[in-house]
Amino acid sequence: MSVRKLILRSLLHQNKFAYVPAILHQQHHTHEKYDNYDDRHRNKKKKFAFTLFGSILVGSTITDDSKHKLNKDKQKTEDEKGMEAGEKRQDLPTFRAEEVSKHNNKNSFWVTYRHGVYDITSFLPSHPGGEQIYNAAGYSIEPFWNVYGMHKTHEVYELLESYRIGNLHEDDMVDHSDDELWAREPYRDKRLIVKTAKPFNAEIPPEYQIAHFDTPNELFYVRQHMPVPELEAGSHQLRVVLAPTQQVSSLSLAQLARLPRAIVRAALMCAGNRRSEMHQVKPVKGISWAGGAISNAVWSGVYLRDVLLHCGVDPNDTEGKHVILTGADIDATGQNFSTSIPLQLALDPNAQVILATHMNGQPLPPDHGCPLRAVVPGAPAVRSVKWLECITVSEEESSSHWHKKDYRSFNPSTTWEDADFESAPPVYSLPVTSAVCEPRHGDTVRVRDGHIEAKGYAYSGGGARVLRVDVSGDRGVSWRTATLQQDHAPPRTHYAWTLWTARLPVPAHCDQMEIWVKATDSNFNTQPENFDHIWNIRGILSNAYHKIKIRLQH
Ligand SMILES: Nc1nc2c(c(=O)[nH]1)N[C@H]1C(S)=C(S)[C@@H](COP(=O)(O)O)O[C@H]1N2
Numbered sequence: 001m002s003v004r005k006l007i008l009r010s011l012l013h014q015n016k017f018a019y020v021p022a023i024l025h026q027q028h029h030t031h032e033k034y035d036n037y038d039d040r041h042r043n044k045k046k047k048f049a050f051t052l053f054g055s056i057l058v059g060s061t062i063t064d065d066s067k068h069k070l071n072k073d074k075q076k077t078e079d080e081k082g083m084e085a086g087e088k089r090q091d092l093p094t095f096r097a098e099e100v101s102k103h104n105n106k107n108s109f110w111v112t113y114r115h116g117v118y119d120i121t122s123f124l125p126s127h128p129g130g131e132q133i134y135n136a137a138g139y140s141i142e143p144f145w146n147v148y149g150m151h152k153t154h155e156v157y158e159l160l161e162s163y164r165i166g167n168l169h170e171d172d173m174v175d176h177s178d179d180e181l182w183a184r185e186p187y188r189d190k191r192l193i194v195k196t197a198k199p200f201n202a203e204i205p206p207e208y209q210i211a212h213f214d215t216p217n218e219l220f221y222v223r224q225h226m227p228v229p230e231l232e233a234g235s236h237q238l239r240v241v242l243a244p245t246q247q248v249s250s251l252s253l254a255q256l257a258r259l260p261r262a263i264v265r266a267a268l269m270c271a272g273n274r275r276s277e278m279h280q281v282k283p284v285k286g287i288s289w290a291g292g293a294i295s296n297a298v299w300s301g302v303y304l305r306d307v308l309l310h311c312g313v314d315p316n317d318t319e320g321k322h323v324i325l326t327g328a329d330i331d332a333t334g335q336n337f338s339t340s341i342p343l344q345l346a347l348d349p350n351a352q353v354i355l356a357t358h359m360n361g362q363p364l365p366p367d368h369g370c371p372l373r374a375v376v377p378g379a380p381a382v383r384s385v386k387w388l389e390c391i392t393v394s395e396e397e398s399s400s401h402w403h404k405k406d407y408r409s410f411n412p413s414t415t416w417e418d419a420d421f422e423s424a425p426p427v428y429s430l431p432v433t434s435a436v437c438e439p440r441h442g443d444t445v446r447v448r449d450g451h452i453e454a455k456g457y458a459y460s461g462g463g464a465r466v467l468r469v470d471v472s473g474d475r476g477v478s479w480r481t482a483t484l485q486q487d488h489a490p491p492r493t494h495y496a497w498t499l500w501t502a503r504l505p506v507p508a509h510c511d512q513m514e515i516w517v518k519a520t521d522s523n524f525n526t527q528p529e530n531f532d533h534i535w536n537i538r539g540i541l542s543n544a545y546h547k548i549k550i551r552l553q554h
């Protein structure tokens with residue numbers, strides 16, 4: 001219900017509550033369904049909508065006069081490609097907001113967009129979103145377009161400008177930037193290190209990574225692509241769609257809870273964790289995460305395997321199939337966040353993929369997917385879809401751009417120009433990594449008994465356990481083995497992180513040193529010494545030795 005809520009919220013904020021027809025629900029569900037079809041289908045739908053616009057425009061419902069105006073304006077916008085709608089127009093009259101607000105009915109229907117005033121009365125019957133448009137009667141359409149971002153295209157701007165009748169008075173201009181979308185973001189702990197505010201992305205500070213084995217919920221790193229949707233546990237429904245028959249089940253959380261209870265202790269790590277270090281070698285694209293895009297928690301809920309079997313998935317028919325996980329958060333083009341994992345992985349009892357309702361014994365906080373999220377242990381955290389609304393078992397991987405155009409691995413020589421995302425394998429597991437959390441790069445550390453102490457985390461994906469963490473205070477000439485703190489899990493199902501502590505000897509008279517750390521996992525895979533040969537355009541899987549420099553105080 002998030003979209004509906006966002007609009008209602010925006011209306012309430014503007015003191016303009018209106019009837020929101022049921023069409024909103026339909027619209028919302030259409031978004032969810034996108035993953036059941038492919039992009040072509042979706043584009044076809046869009047094209048249909050625009051053709052509909054077009055045919056109405058040149059049809060008989062508009063006068064010859066406005067046809068003329070339309071053509072003239074079309075010319076204009078084509079000449080000025082790149083222009084958004086709502087620029088000031090010197091050739092048109094100015095209206096006060098009060099005047100605009102009187103045109104709020106089917107007989108005379110005006111809206112504003114930035115500086116523009118538009119009489120869209122004749123367009124009303126052809127609005128593809130149906131009666132939703134009535135919410136904007138006599139008012140700005142911007143807050144709505146901020147939610148339904150698919151309006152923000154040249155075609156729609158052009159169409160809107162064709163209904164232009166004037167300018168909104170300067171004194172009545174309201175800032176409708178997308179603030180409304182972000183107005184109800186959850187409260188966040190001030191200790192988090194904010195990387196981007198909208199959407200909210202924040203690291204857990206390194207000292208808190210090592211302070212607890214299971215990261216307190218409020219300190220768990222946060223990775224959002226969009227505003228946080230507001231969902232209610234009581235009314236939340238999970239839809240499970242089995243393509244190609246499109247057999248649909250709908251499960252409430254109470255119904256889910258009747259399945260056997262599942263608990264897994266697992267770290268979540270963003271595939272871009274430690275990207276900032278790879279960036280130093282050569283720039284990469286993405287949030288500049290240091291080592292704080294990993295945290296650990298105990299997740300509880302039900303096994304995805306049980307849910308799928310309950311809904312009729314045949315465990316012997318997994319070849320080439322995928323489980324598409326779709327969240328309730330929506331991007332500016334109206335697409336829900338989504339990605340997929342192989343069905344085989346989803347059904348593997350050892351993989352322990354769960355649908356979690358709880359995190360460290362508490363209901364999931366809004367930032368971490370309240371009231372339901374997938375947790376795919378040992379996989380890049382992007383697969384652990386939050387605010388889970390829909391699961392589709394399909395012959396196709398998710399068609400979302402998060403799945404198709406991201407989280408794929410490339411050769412270091414591959415550039416953005418020649419990267420072929422289609423053929424690059426999606427990342428479903430993570431390599432072994434580690435980081436020093438204490439001391440921090442640049443710190444001055446007091447030497448005691450000729451030693452200093454270092455602490456940090458190590459982690460490996462796919463259920464591999466960290467076997468050993470090696471720490472060097474002399475640039476790799478000699479290594480000390482760190483003491484490990486670990487979860488007890490059977491072989492190949494080790495999904496939690498490892499915390500480590502090492503005591504390093506310090507040569508007398510030395511006033512600075514480097515600390516290097518590398519971990520080895522139960523497959524005896526170990527970290528590469530530097531980033532040169534694992535560099536990739538997207539800066540993911542950035543797992544070379546972590547190297548820091550500190551000053552010493554004797
Ligand atoms: N619905 C939804 N799920 C999502 C995301 C998102 O933006 N929307 N981000 C993904 C990514 S890239 C990461 S790293 C993890 C972060 O989970 P956390 O915020 O609970 O730490 O959530 C994943 N699941």
Ligand SMILES: [Mo]
Pocket residue numbers: 223269270271272381382
């Ligand atoms: Mo991520």
